[in-house]
Amino acid sequence: MPAQKPDNSMDDLSKKLALQGQLEEVRKLLTGYDRKELEHLNKLLKDKEAFSEELSHLLPVAFKKLVDSGGVTLEALQPMVEEVLKESIRKNPKTLSDILFPVMMPAIRKAVAEDIKRMLDVVNQTLEHSFSPKRIGWRFQAVFSGKSYGEIVLSHAYVYQVKQVFLIHKETGLLLTQAGNEETTDADLVSSMLTAIKDFVQDSFHSTDDSLDTIQVGKLNIWIEQGPKAIIAAIVEGNISQNYRILLKENLEGIHIDYSYELDHFKGDTARFQKDENLLEECIQKEKKPEKRRKPIAAILLILILMGALGYWIYGLIDQRIRFDRFVQKLKEVPGLVVTHTDKQQGHWVVEGLRDPLAKIPASLFAQNKFKPGEIRLKLQPYISLDPIFILKRAHQKLNPTENQHFSYRNDTLFISGETPEEWMKSSKNKALQMAGITQVIFLNAPVTASKPDLAIEKYTFTFGFNSDTIPLSEQTHFKHIVAQTRSVLDFNFHNDSVPVIVVLSHTSKEGNKAGNKIIAQRRADKFIDLMVSWGLPPEVLIPKVTVKSDSALTQPVRTVSFKIEYAKSIRHD
Amino acid sequence: MIKKKISMLGSFAVGKTSLVQRFVRSIFSEKYHTTIGVKIDQKIIQINHEEVNLLLWDIHGEDEFQKVKPAYVMGSSGLFIVMDGTRRKTLDIGLELLEMAQKVAGDIPFVVLMNKSDLKESWEITGEEIQELKDKGMEVWLTSAKEDTNVEEAFTSLAKKTLTE
Numbered sequence: 001m002p003a004q005k006p007d008n009s010m011d012d013l014s015k016k017l018a019l020q021g022q023l024e025e026v027r028k029l030l031t032g033y034d035r036k037e038l039e040h041l042n043k044l045l046k047d048k049e050a051f052s053e054e055l056s057h058l059l060p061v062a063f064k065k066l067v068d069s070g071g072v073t074l075e076a077l078q079p080m081v082e083e084v085l086k087e088s089i090r091k092n093p094k095t096l097s098d099i100l101f102p103v104m105m106p107a108i109r110k111a112v113a114e115d116i117k118r119m120l121d122v123v124n125q126t127l128e129h130s131f132s133p134k135r136i137g138w139r140f141q142a143v144f145s146g147k148s149y150g151e152i153v154l155s156h157a158y159v160y161q162v163k164q165v166f167l168i169h170k171e172t173g174l175l176l177t178q179a180g181n182e183e184t185t186d187a188d189l190v191s192s193m194l195t196a197i198k199d200f201v202q203d204s205f206h207s208t209d210d211s212l213d214t215i216q217v218g219k220l221n222i223w224i225e226q227g228p229k230a231i232i233a234a235i236v237e238g239n240i241s242q243n244y245r246i247l248l249k250e251n252l253e254g255i256h257i258d259y260s261y262e263l264d265h266f267k268g269d270t271a272r273f274q275k276d277e278n279l280l281e282e283c284i285q286k287e288k289k290p291e292k293r294r295k296p297i298a299a300i301l302l303i304l305i306l307m308g309a310l311g312y313w314i315y316g317l318i319d320q321r322i323r324f325d326r327f328v329q330k331l332k333e334v335p336g337l338v339v340t341h342t343d344k345q346q347g348h349w350v351v352e353g354l355r356d357p358l359a360k361i362p363a364s365l366f367a368q369n370k371f372k373p374g375e376i377r378l379k380l381q382p383y384i385s386l387d388p389i390f391i392l393k394r395a396h397q398k399l400n401p402t403e404n405q406h407f408s409y410r411n412d413t414l415f416i417s418g419e420t421p422e423e424w425m426k427s428s429k430n431k432a433l434q435m436a437g438i439t440q441v442i443f444l445n446a447p448v449t450a451s452k453p454d455l456a457i458e459k460y461t462f463t464f465g466f467n468s469d470t471i472p473l474s475e476q477t478h479f480k481h482i483v484a485q486t487r488s489v490l491d492f493n494f495h496n497d498s499v500p501v502i503v504v505l506s507h508t509s510k511e512g513n514k515a516g517n518k519i520i521a522q523r524r525a526d527k528f529i530d531l532m533v534s535w536g537l538p539p540e541v542l543i544p545k546v547t548v549k550s551d552s553a554l555t556q557p558v559r560t561v562s563f564k565i566e567y568a569k570s571i572r573h574d
Numbered sequence: 575m576i577k578k579k580i581s582m583l584g585s586f587a588v589g590k591t592s593l594v595q596r597f598v599r600s601i602f603s604e605k606y607h608t609t610i611g612v613k614i615d616q617k618i619i620q621i622n623h624e625e626v627n628l629l630l631w632d633i634h635g636e637d638e639f640q641k642v643k644p645a646y647v648m649g650s651s652g653l654f655i656v657m658d659g660t661r662r663k664t665l666d667i668g669l670e671l672l673e674m675a676q677k678v679a680g681d682i683p684f685v686v687l688m689n690k691s692d693l694k695e696s697w698e699i700t701g702e703e704i705q706e707l708k709d710k711g712m713e714v715w716l717t718s719a720k721e722d723t724n725v726e727e728a729f730t731s732l733a734k735k736t737l738t739e
Contacts, residue, residue, distance in 0.1 A: 172649030174577045174629060188577065192614040192629050199645035200611060268577045268626075268651060268736075 118242035160238030161286035163220070166191050167255065167273060168231040169266050173199075176230065176266075176273040179280035194233050198224065213245075227252045229263035234283055244285070251283055324349050327369040327376065334361060336385040349376045356385035358393050386437040388522070394435055399428045408545050410529070412437060415543050417444035417503075417566070444501065444543070444566050457485040457502070462528070462561045469523040471531065482563070483535045489565055490541060503543045503564040504528050507557070510548045521546040528561050575618075577627045578736045580729075581647050583675060584656030585667040586635030589689040592719035593656065594632045597729050602720050609634040612646050621733050628733060636667055644678045651736040653684035654728075659716070660690055662698040683735035685713045687728055692718040 028035065044051050066072050089096050142149040164180030166187060173195030175188045194215075201212045215222040223234045225248040232252050236244075256263065262272050273279065324342070328351060332339050336359025341352040349371075355361075366373050384390075388409045395407050395414055405418035414432050416425075420443050432441045460482055462475045489500050506528075508521035525544035533539045543566075582590040591609055595601050598617045613632040618625055631650070636642045647653075655672050658664040672684060686707055688699065707714050713735075715728040 169649070172577075172579045172651070173631075174579055174649075186616075188616050188627060188629055189614050192579070192616075192631065196612045196614060196631070196646060199643065199648070203643045203645045268579075270575065270577060 114245075118245065159287055160236055160240040162234050162236050162240070162244075162284050164235040165280045165283040166194070166231075166233040166235075167280060168195060168233060169263065170195075170226065170229050170231050172266065172268070174266075174268060174270070176270050177276070177279055179284050180235070191233070194222065194224065195231070198226070198231070223248060225249055225252050227256050229260075230255055232280070232283065240285075247285075248283060251280065255279065323369045323371065324376070327365060327371060330365055330369070331361070334365075335359060335387055336390050337361070337380070338383070345377075348374075350379060351376060352379045353381070354383040355380035356387075356390050357382055358390050359385065384436050388437075389519075391435065391437045395432060395438070398431050398435060406545070408543060409438075410526070410542075410544055411539055412439040413540070414438045414441045415444060415545075416441065417545075442501075442543075444503075457482060457489060457563050457565065460563060461557075463557065464524055464559045464561070466559065467520060469520055469527050471527060479531070479535070483532065483537060486532070486537055490538075501541045501543050501566050502532075502537075503545050503566050504532075505562045505564055506544065506546045507560050507562070508546065508548050509558045514548065518546055518548055521548070524559075524561055575625050575627050576737070577629060578651040578733065579629045579631060579649055580652045580654065580732065580736070581631045581633055581650040581675065581679075582654045582656060583633060583642060583647070583668070583671040584635060584654075584687075585658065585661070585664040586637045586640075588635060588656045588658040588661075588664050588668075589719050590635065590654070590656045591632050593654070593687065593689065593717065593725055594630050596719040596722055596725045598630065600722070602722070617729075619730060619733060621730070621737055624737075626733050626737065628729070636671060642671060642674070644674060647675045647678045650675070650679045650682060652682060652732045653679070654687055654732065655684055656687045656689055657699065658690055659688050659697040659699045660693050665699050665703060683732060685715060685728055685732045685735070688714055688716045690718060690720075691716040691723050692721045 044054060067074065085096075138152045139149060141147075142152045145152070162180070164178060164187075166178050167176040168174070168191045169176050173192045175191035178187050197215065198212045212224055212226075214224065219237055221236045221240075223236055223240075223245065225232045225234075225245065230252065232248050232255075234244075234248060259273065328339055328342055331337055331351065331353075336356030338354040339351060340354065343350045343352075361378075366376065391409050391414070392407050395409070399407075399416075401407060401416070402419070405416060405420065408415040408417070416428065420428075425443055429441045432438050460478060462471060462478075464470070464472065486502055489502070504525045506521040506525035508517040510517065522544065525546060529539065529542040529544055532542055545564075582594060584590050586608065587606060591607070591613065592602055594613075594615050595603070598615045609632055611634060615630045615632065616627055617630065618627045620626075631646060633642055633646050634640060653672065653675050655668045656664075657668045668686065675684070676682070688704060690697075704714055704716075713731065715724045715731070717724045717728055719725060
């Protein structure tokens with residue numbers, strides 16, 4: 001054994017190798033079939049690429065299990081995911097845009113197509129009715145109401161009522177909740193049937209883009225808006241704006257966001273959706289058509305007729321009053337008539353007053369004022385008028401003068417001129433003095449030859465304007481000469497039994513209105529005498545006299561006043 | 575209230591509509607009206623003191639001219655596979671429809687209704703075949719819409735299943 005010492009190291013090595021081989025054998029025996037697996041695992045752990053690939057299969061499943069078990073919540077992951085997304089977009093926006101492109105483009109196309117469709121609908125509606133009688137009527141309405149044409153169109157076009165809105169679970173067709181004024185007992189059936197129709201359409205026409213938008217049932221339109229998990233169906237009566245579809249879309253999107261979990265895990269329990277009363281409230285809309293207020297044409301006509309009748313009646317009253325006042329005014333102008341009271345009694349006008357028996361009411365007075373004789377009752381008491389005209393008339397009636405005798409009256413004095421026999425003078429004087437208004441009678445007998453001063457006054461002539469009794473100013477300058485000459489005449493008394501009198505002659509024509517001419521002529525003479533009296537001449541010597549003759553017979557022009565000196569034998573009543 | 579969509583599937587003239595009418599309105603008519611498209615009815619029943627509103631989708635019967643649209647079955651909580659005991663072929667069609675429905679709606683509860691039990695003497699589907707279905711774990715009810723046999727029970731059973739599963 002010691003002789004073998006130099007070979008010890010070799011032996012040891014051999015032994016070690018032998019032992020290692022034995023160990024390997026033992027290991028093989030111990031690990032058996034798992035050995036290859038272990039080698040594979042060992043290799044996998046060392047090869048990062050291969051290990052990552054292997055993990056990629058496991059991670060999604062492991063992550064799902066983690067989430068399902070509640071080990072991690074989606075809310076907890078959300079910030080992390082958002083950060084990752086942000087960072088990714090920041091670093092390379094193109095990657096995300098490439099990812100989103102297949103999703104976004106169809107969505108954008110669909111949205112644009114939807115908007116274009118809506119716009120076309122509006123344009124179509126507008127064009128369809130642009131030249132219809134209804135639209136033309138609306139244009140007139142806009143002009144007269146002061147509103148814009150657009151407002152008028154809207155007020156007519158968008159009168160609608162959303163009667164009911166259903167929220168339907170897309171997959172099962174079950175009604176999740178509903179809103180509306182009319183509770184439908186068969187809402188579940190309606191929802192299911194709508195889903196069936198939708199399915200039928202999609203299946204029959206191989207449509208993939210949820211194309212069933214509207215169903216028309218008589219007057220009702222069912223607007224359907226579909227989302228990935230739920231459907232909104234609105235039962236609309238009338239014409240509603242296309243904007244309503246946007247509202248439905250927005251609501252549906254909101255529901256998908258708010259109820260994402262419930263929609264995903266829906267097992268038939270609708271309580272969660274029905275709890276939210278406001279879920280679909282926004283979709284219930286209505287616009288009432290303003291009630292047509294019928295114009296009360298009959299009432300307006302009746303009022304107009306009544307107002308017309310009332311106006312006519314008032315006009316009649318006023319007109320009648322005006323005519324009556326005019327009639328009374330004219331009546332008051334009639335000489336010998338005095339109106340004391342007017343009234344209306346039992347539908348008849350009544351005029352009360354006094355009437356001289358010699359006064360004549362012109363028959364034309366009624367007709368001129370459009371009155372029938374019976375319409376106005378005249379209650380006139382007889383009286384004696386002291387109007388000079390009537391005094392003279394009565395004097396003529398009582399004294400019965402000859403053609404050569406002339407009567408005039410002034411200041412209670414009756415002047416009688418012309419040939420007056422002594423006997424007639426006596427009887428006439430007595431009769432005249434018994435008459436009302438006469439206290440003195442003066443007879444103007446045959447004239448005495450006048451001296452020169454007498455003639456001077458007679459050369460003056462004063463001319464008046466037509467229908468005027470005003471002494472012209474231009475003529476008044478001569479007046480002081482007349483007064484002075486008259487005084488000298490009065491002082492020149494050469495007959496003791498007679499007195500000089502100044503006869504103021506007022507000349508007028510009997511052509512035309514003879515009575516009127518006579519009255520104005522009398523006034524002219526009276527005015528002249530009043531003026532002379534105001535200059536201090538005694539009134540008893542101033543005698544007015546009107547000469548009415550045809551134009552050709554007049555010695556003086558018409559509308560003139562001249563003077564004549566006469567000598568009178570005075571007979572006074574004591 | 576819980577709502578459940580129940581689809582009635584089966585070959586034509588197996589009695590789907592009659593079963594629904596019997597269950598919902600307790601009526602039966604001898605007159606046959608083929609269903610076009612889908613008819614939907616509802617009935618509220620009490621299951622364990624809880625009201626369940628069953629929306630019954632009576633889908634038209636399948637034949638060689640008219641295939642059932644899978645979209646109708648989508649979202650169903652339960653299925654009735656209706657077969658006519660007097661017609662052997664309705665069993666095969668029923669099973670085909672079941673397969674289609676499960677593809678569309680997933681693994682949802684279903685009940686097989688072997689209808690027209692009032693005409694049992696004319697049945698082509700044998701007891702063994704029925705047993706075979708039961709052996710596969712299917713719940714099978716022998717029903718008669720005409721004589722109101724097992725209709726209520728079958729619908730209640732499926733309703734319960736939809737609530738538990």
